[in-house]
Amino acid sequence: FKPEDLARLSAFIETCRKNPEILHIPQLAFFRDYIRLMGGKIPEATKCSEGNTAAADSPKDESKPTPAPGDVHMKEPESDESDVELDNDGVIEGETEPLPEIFQASGAEVSEETLEESNNKRSEAMAALSDGNVSDAVRSFTEAIKLNPGSAALYAKRAAALLKQERVNAALQDCDQAVKLNPDSAVAHKLRGRAYRLLGKWLEAAKDLRLACKLDCDEQAMEWLSEVQPNATKLEEHQRRKERRKAEKENQARRDRVKKAQKAQEEARKKADEEDRHTSGRGGGGGMPAGMPDLSDLMADPELMAAFTDPEISAAFQDVSSNPSNIFKYKDNPKVASVINKMMKKFGGSGGGFGGVGGTGGMPTDLGGMGFEGFGDDVASGGTPAKADEPKKDSAAAATDDDLD
Incomplete structure (x- = not known):
């Protein structure tokens, strides 16, 4: 070349x-x-x-359903994080060997003598690292930590040595302790981000490395961040899409509940309106008094309805509807009186009149229970009414008539 x-x-x-x-x-x-x-x-x-390369790169997958026109609410298939194509080059499995010991600080101030001894062990560890003796360095750092367990820097130093041995789980433990002791330790965040990267935990790695660059940016932190950024970005976009789909699903479910509630309210309103119309339609015609019994049974009686087709009975009821006191005019009319008696029996003796029947108006409410004895139901049923007894003349009147003869 x-x-x-x-x-x-x-x-x-x-x-x-x-x-x-x-x-x-x-x-x-x-x-x-x-x-x-x-x-x-x-x-x-x-x-x-x-759109430009699908046909050239891979055959079209015809097994996936195509949304029908207008189907705007077709459910998108749920995708798992494993569906995201990631570059896992350099990812390793965590070790299974025991983790190094973590020493808890007692809270008491470390003496100058102890602090000096800890610094000496730290120097030995750094020298061992320079010579490539990582195991010796880890042991010396452990002795230094034991003497000064409150030092976040010592835990971070041992974590760096553990990463050289690819003991990522041990390094994570030391970094966690260092961050616990000093949350603003840029080195601890940087090394923990590196450990996460080696384990393939891209989001956690990006979070720590971004924070490390924010606290104290150096070239190595930026380089490590550039390694994890592509995978982390893909996963973050995937998570945003997932959350957006979840929010859209919840919003759609909320809209469906509102529509369902509105539909139920509308149906209830229509039902109530229908019942109101039905109730008002069951009332009598003009002049129907309050408390009048339901006339549906009355109008279902074929004998009474046939009687109301009689012009004489119809005229009598028209007369009574215009002037309720005229009812007494028909006391001696067997045809009209029999119909009145039959109606009173159907009402069970209750008060009221005959409003809404045969186009008549209402009857007076103070005539409840009125009936005219001696007149049966045979007139209403079309039979020949019994002839009423003629009134007897008194003796004086009879004598006068005889004298005239």
Whole structure:
């Protein structure tokens, strides 16, 4: 390769690293095939690039349902965090060996003599690290911590040595203790972020490394943050989408509950209106007195209804409706009196009149229980009414008549 060719290749790789979406353009299909052949993974394409490369890169998945037109509430499939394509290069499993001891500070002030001895052990540990003797360094740091257990810096130093041994769980423990002793320790947050990164806990790693850069930014913290940022961003976006779907689902459920409640209220209102109309419709015609019995049974009696078709009876009831006191005019009319008696029996002797029947008005309420004895129901049923006894003449009148003869 010529130097200029290598320079162009290096620039291309750097461009791909900063902008992985470029890998999805159709012209780089051969390069994508090469990456897959070498066991690599192509970062997930965004919606914009998916439209241009979906047909060239992979066959269309026809097994997924297509939303029907107008189906705006089609449920989106739930996706797990494992569905997010992550770059797990460099991730290791945590060790299973026992963790180093954590010494709790007694709260008493460390004497100068003890502090000096602790510093000597710290110096021995640093020298061992310089010589590459990591195990000796861990032991010396442990002795220094035992002498001065309230030092966050000593726990952070031992955590750095443990990371060199890839004892990430032990390093996490020391960093937790260091942060507990000094929440503003940038070194402790940086090392804990590194430990999380090695375990593949991208969100936790990004959180600690971002805080470390905020507290005391250094080149190593920025480099480690750049490693975890792509995966952390994907997971954060995934979490936001998940929370947004959850909120939309809750909002839709709330809207459905409101609609259901409104529908129930509307149905109840319509039912109440219908019952009111039905109740008002059951009342009699004009002039129906309050407390009048329900006339539905009366109007269902075929004999009475037939009687009201008689012009004489109808005229009598019209007369009484216009002047209730005229009822006494029909006491001696067997046809009308029999109908009155039958109606009174149906009402059980209750007061009231005959409003709403045959177009008549109301009867007086003070005539309740009125009936005319001697007149049966046979008139109302169409039979021939019994002839009423003629009134007897008194003896004086009879004598006068005889004298006239």
